[in-house]
Amino acid sequence: MVETGTKSPRERYRTQVRAEIKERAWEQIATAGASALSLNAIAKQMGMSGPALYRYFAARDELITELIRDAYRSLADTFRAASESGPDHVALAHALRGWALDDPHRYFLIYGTPVPGYHAPDDITAIASEIMTTLLDACTALASGSPATPFETHLEGHRQWADGHPAPPAALRRALTFWTRMHGVLSLELAGHFTGMGFDPALLFAAELDDLPAH
Amino acid sequence: MVETGTKSPRERYRTQVRAEIKERAWEQIATAGASALSLNAIAKQMGMSGPALYRYFAARDELITELIRDAYRSLADTFRAASESGPDHVALAHALRGWALDDPHRYFLIYGTPVPGYHAPDDITAIASEIMTTLLDACTALASGSPATPFETHLEGHRQWADGHPAPPAALRRALTFWTRMHGVLSLELAGHFTGMGFDPALLFAAELDDLPAH
DNA sequence: TTCTTTCGTTATAAGTTGTAACGCAATGGA
């Protein structure tokens, strides 16, 4: 095959059909959850027979993996956009919350109940570490130097996950805490555990954001 | 039917079979996840034909609801036991972590990705509020009186969820924060998001427990 | 025009949940 520089019509068609399949898949996930995702139903919606979809995705799991990849990609882009005007963990927090509320199922595809035996491919973990780097940048901006707590001392000696990032221990700790606390509020809120309780989840989120380790 | 006081042989047999079905269900969930739970497979394991199970559980969802109920009940009992020697949120935290690590799938059945359209029956929400009451007792023990932060002021006027509990605003806030922060660490840990990162999740958990709002 | 690749089809296999109809066995009362 000669190098055309632009995509062939066939490839254009193929990527377009793949995109439409993913769109329908997101719709289905939103109404019935990821576990109820049916390739047959998607095919019918698109006016073609069930097995036809297997030309585009080798298996149901491959489609879901692709959706997970897109979700990570989308979060990484959101973080990057929020960091455009400088490293700022408050901006990241609000971006994260907006992104999560925008499509809860997308959030749960990343941070929800894990499927036993499923392992994300390497390119997805690469996107995850891209997200972590953005977060570390923001947390480094405000953090001071030497470790002040036992856990920060522990982190100083266990920082493989920072992947060479020069963040001081306090920043490492701040990034981890940002992650777990924001996730703690968001995940319970999105799962509906706060509904009917009366208080405003947004205020709890803000309070937690305000209470992050200051150092 | 005459009131026998003790169960009839038939009822004893019935409850025993139901218990064995649930045991097999837990085993399946542990190896393949809740979404892959198969009534047929359970029946085969027990040496009987598929439809026989429908004498014991009207539908797959009813079995899962029963498992969720058992999970909540188990957590409530664990909390109660941890509170036996007086209200102590540190004891609750360690009990929670032990309970979660003991069976991650049981934890995710309660706090994992919600199933769209599923609503827990009233008796389950009653157990949930029993858990919350135990937590509020522990948080009241250490908290002072008047609200000190904007969010605590907000909680003072939105405390339906406390269900009449006389906890001061600082205790309400402490309870919510306990919940979201412990869940934030535990859920990410159990989902495997920390694996390969190098640090010790137990230390992060301890650090978060130590950092709870003090007031 | 001809060759080749790709696509969508139907047929089929092996699962799943759940219902229906039947027979057997155990329970409880006379």
Added chain:
DNA sequence: TCCATTGCGTTACAACTTATAACGAAAGAA
């Protein structure tokens, strides 16, 4: 002891699902 009722487990079946195989048609390349 006998009998009627109740409950249990079975097979048969309907309507799904994922996934593979084999075939025909359409589209792109030479």
